[in-house]
Amino acid sequence: MASHANKPLMVQLAERSYPIHIGSGLLNQISTLLPQLPPQIFILTNTTVAPLYLAQLQQSLAESATEHQVVVHQLADGEQYKSLESFAEVMNTLIGASFNRDCAVLALGGGVVGDLAGFAAACFQRGVDFYQIPTTLLADVDSSVGGKTAVNHPLGKNLIGAFYQPQAVVIDTDCLNTLTERDFHSGLAEVMKYGIIHDAEFFTWLETNAAKLVARDSAALTEAIARSCAIKAEVVALDEREQGVRALLNLGHTFGHAIEAASHYGEWTHGEAVAAGTVIASNLAMAMQLITASDFRRIVALTKALGLPVKPPQLAWDTWLSYMQRDKKVQAGKLRFVLPTAIGSATVTSQVDPELVKAAIADVS
Known part of the structure; x- marks a missing residue:
């Protein structure tokens, strides 16, 4: 890279x-x-x-x-x-x-x-x-x-x-x-996101350098920050007001924001919630045959290697649903999900069976 x-x-x-x-x-x-x-x-x-x-x-x-x-x-x-x-x-x-x-x-x-x-x-x-x-x-x-x-x-x-x-x-x-260890690890969730949605080579680099990043190696961190910012700058330039491709930056956030709101914005950090939300979204994508089981395992493994949670808190399905329905990505009353389609690419879809969503959450909880 x-x-x-x-x-x-x-x-x-x-x-x-x-x-x-x-x-x-x-x-x-x-x-x-x-x-x-x-x-x-x-x-x-x-x-x-x-x-x-x-x-x-x-x-x-x-x-x-x-x-x-x-x-x-x-x-x-x-x-x-x-x-x-x-x-x-x-x-x-x-x-x-x-x-x-x-x-x-x-x-x-x-x-x-x-x-x-x-x-x-x-x-x-x-x-x-x-x-x-x-x-x-x-x-x-x-x-x-x-x-x-x-x-x-x-x-x-x-x-x-x-x-x-x-x-x-x-x-x-x-x-x-x-930074505290917890806040530092939280930031790595957003770094990982860029590899999943946009850059397979960067994802592989993260897998190789996970230990250096966790150890706060200066060179590795500077590279990860610069690459993440470059990807975001590129996406924002294409879609400033999130009418299209910028929505992909919300990978894990529909579930993550529900976790944060349900826990009253204090028990989970944003990065922790997004990490668990990303695992749920990836599990849902696997259930819908959008990604392979191998890609899902890689996402889970990198999440763990970066010191982030893979399991969400125990919430009732009605609680999940009520918070997700208030998400800004809801359109025409339909939930929209950002789902990986491979390491390095993703899509936004509202064509998702609610029962599959429920099962994807339960499966990783």
Whole structure:
């Protein structure tokens, strides 16, 4: 597999195209990487990330030729804080600081921070610039790229949001050193997804390098992040608003979001839920004769090798159904599933017998 590490990546969206910077020590280079930042800067972060990286970011901003008014808002840490209540608090802070339409919102944190910051930026003054500075592996390879922004509702995940692209993404791989084991492994679920849906060669590379990735080998991680971002950038450029091929990026998410919502956004991480959801989707695909038993075994084996769960929590079928029916991929009242058709390819279909879905869940539970 050709190396994609340390090469600049672009998300090609005509006049809204933007760069993805990937490398070590980039937090110290923010003023150089983002020289166009306006005088008013709003940083959204959380209470876990702030003690680790906020001062470093602020110092980098202070080295800019522009004098900045910097306002920081810290969330408590957790998926449950990706809420309308948190959104209102962010709006109160922005308005209270007299920020105007020329401000910029910087997201310093994981997926929760990035999704909320992007949604706030999309809504404040009808849209202000925002920048993604992800600090988790999951955010590096998934939520920071592509412009999906949202908050959760108690009845479903990401039901309130907007498509709103960042001006740039800065991925400092050094931030991965402070992740907990659980959060680190969670990010690997989204990395694996790209191999399953789009790139058989990358999937094979992941199988070969699983032990290095789990050990946080720097070179392997940088390569995995760069390749994942390159695939996502390619898909987003083809289908920004998820009318077609971008839906394939939701492999495992219909089941995964149901797991997260049913467990009240706290017991399972997003990556853990997506991993278990991917195994269910792959089992369903095997039952429908879309993939071979051999491919299914490879997916299960890689999931385990990356330290991720393959079994979902014990939920009643009615619970599964109620949460899946609120999924954003439901169309005309029909559930739509992303299913692998081989290692390296997938499809979206609504032609699925509910009894097969029920059996696929039960079979891996």
